[in-house]
Amino acid sequence: MSSSIFTTVSNTILKPNQNPLLQINSPFTKRVSCTRRSTSLTTTRALLSTTKEIVLKDFQQRRALKIISGLQNLDRDNVASVVTAADKGGATHVDIACDAELVRLATTLTALPICVSSVDPTAFPAAVEAGALMVEIGNYDSFYEMGLTFSPEQILHLTKETRRILPSIALSVTVPHTLSLPDQVKLAEQLEEAGADIIQTEGGKCSNPSKAGILGLIEKATPTLAAAYSISRAVRIPVMCSSGLSSVTAPMAITAGAAGVGVGSAVNKLNDVVAMIAEVKSIAESLNLSTVGGNVFQQNNLRL
Structure with a gap:
């Protein structure tokens, strides 16, 4: 029957x-x-699969721009400003702390795919229920400031646990810059096998530029650019180059092999939303991203 x-x-x-x-x-x-x-x-x-495909589309087209408010940034006003800047400035994704209330706030401000960052897999489901369409194990900067680092074994465990809890969500995992470059590549390969959809690089915090101006910006981005170059040639999934990037170095990341760039402090440390929007626009323009018509989510206002 x-x-x-x-x-x-x-x-x-x-x-x-x-x-x-x-x-x-x-x-x-x-x-x-x-x-x-x-x-x-x-x-x-089927719906989850379709949503995931749309979330990852900009990465597959090597044109993703994710604006990051910070893993431990729970300041509603600042997060709202960052989300607004991402939306108005031409970004394709926005990344906020893994907090359901912040996610609900963000969904009132943008139709961009919202990513949430955490190192606690059990925190993700509530944020996803609130509207997040992507999760990120990473944005470790605030932990480094406390003297905490993450081993490859810990990150691999967090990845497997997240994939067990949320088998269909778009999953990005950051490879720590505290590892040697060969170890970063090895971990990236293991993360791909464990089910990660995107590998994110970092390195800005470990760089101390000796020059000012453009030379200093390039120096600051060198560690994460090197990681993006090496990892993108070792895995089949998209690589997002993040940490220490600017409108000067974002295009270099794509040339190095990245499928997208993640920008945090260059935007979230600014004093007002107008300055934030201007910075996002500058980076988007450097990547030749058009804001006309918005991205797929802005066009369709897709929500689970």
Whole structure:
């Protein structure tokens, strides 16, 4: 019997006690219930798959620009300004702290895909339920400032646990700059095997430019550019180059092999939203991103 017939029968005006086929414990009713669950699950999986494809599309086209407010930045006003700047400045994604209330705030300000960052996989589901369409294990800068670092084993465990909890969500994982370049490449390969969709690089915090101006900007970006170059040639999934980038060095990241760039302090440390928008626009223009018509999410206002 087809699922459409099951649905038709289950929607008849007969009450269960009037039709033995629809009694609660009958085999037929159990089959109806199983069919409905199966259909619902199939529909949900298809929707999640489609959403994930759209979230990753800009990476696959090597044109992603993610603006980052900070893993431990819970300042609603600052986060709102960063999200607004990402939306108005031409970014393709925005990354905020893994907090459901912040996610709900962000969804009122933009139709861009919202990524949430954390090192606690159990914190992701609530943020996803609130509207986040991508999760990130990374943005470790605030932990480095506290003297904390993450080993390859720890990051691999966090990745596997996140993928177990959220098998269908777009997952980005940062490879720490505290590892040697060969070890970063090795970890990236393991993360790809563990189910990561994007590898993110970092390095700005470990760079101490000796020059001012453009030379200093290039010096600051060198570690993350080197990581993007090496990792992008070792994995098949997109690599996002992040940390220490600017409108000067963002195009270099794409040339080095990155599928997109992540920008944090260059935007979130500015004093007002106007300056933030101007900075995002400058970076977007350096990547030749057009804001006309917006991205796929702005066009369709897609939400789960």
